[in-house]
Amino acid sequence: MSEQEQRQIFETWLDKHKGLVFKIVRAYAFTAMDREDLFQEVVIQVWHSVPTFRHECAVTTWMYRIALNTAIRWSGRERKHHDRHEDLEAANYVLHEVSPIDEQLTWLYAEIAKLDEIDRSIALLLLEGFSYREMAGITGLTESNVGVRINRIKIRLVNRSKKTADHGI
Numbered sequence: 001m002s003e004q005e006q007r008q009i010f011e012t013w014l015d016k017h018k019g020l021v022f023k024i025v026r027a028y029a030f031t032a033m034d035r036e037d038l039f040q041e042v043v044i045q046v047w048h049s050v051p052t053f054r055h056e057c058a059v060t061t062w063m064y065r066i067a068l069n070t071a072i073r074w075s076g077r078e079r080k081h082h083d084r085h086e087d088l089e090a091a092n093y094v095l096h097e098v099s100p101i102d103e104q105l106t107w108l109y110a111e112i113a114k115l116d117e118i119d120r121s122i123a124l125l126l127l128e129g130f131s132y133r134e135m136a137g138i139t140g141l142t143e144s145n146v147g148v149r150i151n152r153i154k155i156r157l158v159n160r161s162k163k164t165a166d167h168g169i
Contacts, residue, residue: 001051010050013059014043020060020128021046021067027112027124028071029078038074042067057137064128065138068121075117111160115153122149 014021021042029035045066053062112123118139125135132143132150139146 006047006050010047013050013063014046017060017063020064023124023127024064024067024071026109027120028075030113034078038071041074042070045070058134060128061130061134061138064125064130068124068138072117072121107161107164108157111157115156119149119153122146123153126150126153 021039025035025038025042029038046063049062049066053059112120115123118141121139122135125138130138132146135141135146136143141149
């Protein structure tokens with residue numbers, strides 16, 4: 001594959017599926033700087049992986065797998081170094097008051113971020129509209145295990161939503 005072909009495929013795929021990448025990035029990175037870093041890392045991984053795409057699954061499934069694996073590796077590295085870094089985002093908030101665009105969406109992503117890595121991945125896949133079979137293929141779980149986890153995630157989110165509403169949070 002020539003570099004020009006790789007670039008054309010990459011740009012087409014990224015243009016068509018960047019929303020998917022943004023959702024994963026938002027679920028794993030919580031500051032604007034971290035989101036930018038993670039997005040760049042995912043994009044680089046997709047670029048390097050274009051020549052290895054074997055058409056054994058849909059492009060969305062393939063890109064999701066790359067983005068998810070990159071995000072999981074990135075968050076593991078970030079957790080190790082988190083104690084050494086001061087969160088400048090908090091200071092920036094004091095200087096520039098920002099209101100969330102959609103409070104329900106912000107709440108949902110905050111709750112998804114509290115899930116363990118597998119459940120977080122499944123929640124994002126569910127939001128993307130992947131089938132249980134596709135989710136099983138991406139995560140390495142069985143379809144029935146995916147279904148059980150989705151049920152538990154839904155119950156947890158409903159319960160958290162009720163607690164939030166009851167406490168006026």
